[in-house]
Amino acid sequence: MKPLALTPPSDPALEAAATWAIRHDRGLTATEQDEFFQWLAASATHRAAWAEARWSWDDLDRLAGLQTSLHAAADPDLLAPKKRRRAPVYRLVLPILAAAAVVMVGFILLTGRGALTQLVQDGVPGHLALIEQRTLPDGSTVELNRGAVIAEEFSEGSRRVRLLRGEAHFQVTHDPARPFIVEAAGVAVRAVGTAFNVRLETTTVEVLVTEGQVRVDDAVRGESLLAAAPAGEPPVLVAGQSARVDLAPAMVPQVATISAAQIEDQLAWKPRLLDFTNAPMPEIVTAFNRGNPVHLRLGDALLVDMRLSATFRSDNVEGFVRLMESDFDLRAEWRGDGEIVLRRAR
């Protein structure tokens, strides 16, 4: 691996190129015109820097008109950092440190680079946001899929969690004295010691049991929504079963037994540790793309043969991409459609 440069050294070619790009914009004087051509002809580095500066200057025009209609008077502080002035309509990107994002990456530790910056949109889970893992007061754990929101209501006698939005997987600690109940849009999923997934959509609530068993009740009336078992035992949903409850007109669950492969598929959003040992890049990319809304693509045939050993959380695509850029001389192109194309830097 090549040694790392921690801070980019000052780059005189880039400095000059930026100055020329600005001057070009306002129009060069005759003297400047000559000076510019001399500078440009002097080296290929100048020409590359000039192309980059020119492209960047033009690319910033994409922002033209941002919020203009809402601020008739031009506001030079439109993009001032929040502490002094809040951008009124759009929450803007905040860089946050996601030190926990990379669980362990040996070579990052060796080179002393632990924290990778992560971009998320404040308040709005961008599709790069990590899946949140939370431990509840009783030691149960919950994994919140991107965008999911829960509210906890724990008391002496019961453990209640409301799923307000999205999808979550619960791993419940055993406590027969305090039932664990997840409520989603009037559907109560009641567990003792078990693991299950609840997904709230606009018109349905879907419950998938991965361990043990749960009851699925009407949260208001307390009656089971499941058909009674033949032996008269209280109806339950067991591991490997899912119930899809339509919320309207009546709450009618459709119970299905699903295969291990289907369970795995449905829970593909849950972050796993991806542990690669001398793995080829295509395999790594496939592993990341499974269950992530952002898709990596190898845009360079040379990358197919590249091999890598590392451990990542499966939802930490961005950390992986940053590492590829900083330590492996790759360039990532972030396309608007959620695709990231990796290429070898030239």
Next chain:
Amino acid sequence: MSPPESLPEDGSLTPNLSQWFAEEVQPHEPALRAWLRSRFPAIADTDDLVQEAYARLLRVRATGSVACARAFLFITTRNLALNQLRHLRYELPADLAETDTAGVLDESAAIPDTVARAEDLQVLIHAIQSLPDRCRQVLTLRKIYGFTQKETAARLGIAEHTVEAQGAIGLRKCIEYFRRLGYQPRP
């Protein structure tokens, strides 16, 4: 006017891009032409300018998001017009510091949230956001409001050469930021 023939990638518009062009861009053409005629009477042939502005807009749109097509169009056309006047060695209009692109832009509808949140725009926004104050103000006025260097100097009450120097520093820092993110032109 139809989309220009000289297109960036493969020379043809995707159905999405065509639809976008028809809905978001073409409706502004009459206003754009009227404005060009009133602001730059010295320019006889505005077709080339409009065509070139369209080509630029489509080029950036084909590779990412554009906050506001109308604003992009007016500002790009204005810059092209100024360039042409310089090449023709015309005296620039004396009241140019009052160029009314801002007034023109006010009519545009609010930019949809989804557009403002587009990942590539967020990269640009954050690049500007992370600049030192003066640089940030200069780039905001120049790029979001389409101010010229002169207009920016007047608005901020500083000398034009300061605007130029701060603009250059700002641009360099933005490029360094882009480099760190790997946000760079396609090969």
